[in-house]
Amino acid sequence: MKKRKQKIMALLLAMVLVFNLSGCAKNKGTSGNASADRDSGSKSVLRIANLPASFKACLTLIADAKGYLTEEGLNYELISLQNSSDALIALEENKIDVNPSGISNILAGIQDGEDLYVIGGSAQAGGVIIAKPKNAEKYSDLANWAKSTFASGRSYTGDFVVRHYLGTIGIDSNKDMKSVDLGDDLSIIQAVQKGQADVGYITANSTLKAVNCGLTLVTNVNDYEDAYPCCRISTNGKAIKEKYNELVLFLKGIIRAYDFILENKDETIKIMMDLTDQDKDYVTEVMYGDYASKYIPDPARQKVLNFAEYLKEADAIGNTDLIEDAINVEIYKKALDAIVEEYPDNENYQTLLSSYETFDLKK
Known part of the structure; x- marks a missing residue:
């Protein structure tokens, strides 16, 4: 144990x-x-x-x-x-x-x-994909995530959901894109805001903070899988x-x-x-x-x-x-x-x- x-x-x-x-x-x-x-x-x-x-x-x-x-x-x-x-x-x-x-x-x-x-x-549920406004349309489609830098917390529930659905379209999140494993929503928001990551995953608790930092709420992760636990x-x-x-x-x-x-x-x-x-x-x-x-x-x-x-x-x-x-x-x-x-x-x-x-x- x-x-x-x-x-x-x-x-x-x-x-x-x-x-x-x-x-x-x-x-x-x-x-x-x-x-x-x-x-x-x-x-x-x-x-x-x-x-x-x-x-x-x-x-x-x-x-x-x-x-x-x-x-x-x-x-x-x-x-x-x-x-x-x-x-x-x-x-x-x-x-x-x-x-x-x-x-x-x-x-x-x-x-x-x-x-x-x-x-x-x-x-x-309760997870959100974020990006800069100029990248929002691009990253609304998971097919465009290859070769991107993804900021998330590998322990977040929705992170596992996102990576699963990337895999269903042939994108290995560990090989076909770069992952930045950060410990909290604020760090993820800052990484995307500063251009250190192209796209990010945050919990719904931080949506107001992301918007206030000039980012776009791209996708509700619930749209990938309804009512994920x-x-x-x-x-x-x-x-x-x-x-x-x-x-x-x-x-x-x-x-x-x-x-x-x-x-x-x-x-x-x-x-x-x-x-x-x-x-x-x-x-x-x-x-x-x-x-x-x-x-x-x-x-x-x-x-x-x-x-x-x-x-x-x-x-x-x-x-x-x-x-x-x-x-x-x-x-x-x-x-x-x-x-x-x-x-x-x-x-x-x-x-x-x-x-x-x-x-x-x-x-």
Whole structure:
């Protein structure tokens, strides 16, 4: 495990958002007093990684802020961690039960034999191709990327998606073009702005910054592959065995947070402004902008399996043979069915049922 952790930390460090919080600080959650018409509540305390400056974890943040986890009868504890890599290690070491962020490192851990499981989704898509205005039309077509210099972070989820689709048209991103591996969006924006790179990939969090620097938002990476997976919700085998009911209650709260984000834009923005200490324009763009991630709780089993193949193509993992059995959609489906039974006329929950039929059933 030590060797694998070193490899993953080196490969995926750029995907980590650093938070101004001390590691492993504990925030008490609900006492689990639920109303009579809801689940009778959980007996064990579910320990949930808290990444309060991460928009990718906003379903968890909203579920907590709105009291949905409490209403569902969940006893829980938020454990603040520095970043998604710390959350993964804490999950592997059984210091937490739920990690709401990460995907590449989770799949690498699964394939390395760690007792990890994907049980839900936190975010999907949310990547953007940028270039100088004079180059925007050229690089809107992947066929023109050969011999270009591409600035990105090799740990970004969308980076693997872009490289996969370059490969489908015969462009090997490691041989037919030059890659500049940078650690954050700002460095990528500056590289393209200064002409050190022809084209770049950034997350949707930095679209306003790119535009303010005179660059053009060329392509939404979601246009290459619709609803490609970003952060997933993961747990470990011990939690599934010992806290199954708590995981169901947690996902019920997450599903309700999904509906709230869709139906209550202004309040969602206010909550996320308070949690992340960002201004309104920034939060609005990240949560609801044209290039923003979609915050959807569906595990999206088929999409995750596709993405695992992209990791294999990029030599980020050796193979994918352990991953399929580590995607547990049963817990999510139980939570979703319970929510739909309680709110049968809610169109957003009906949409999730359709998504489950499309993306989670075995083909």
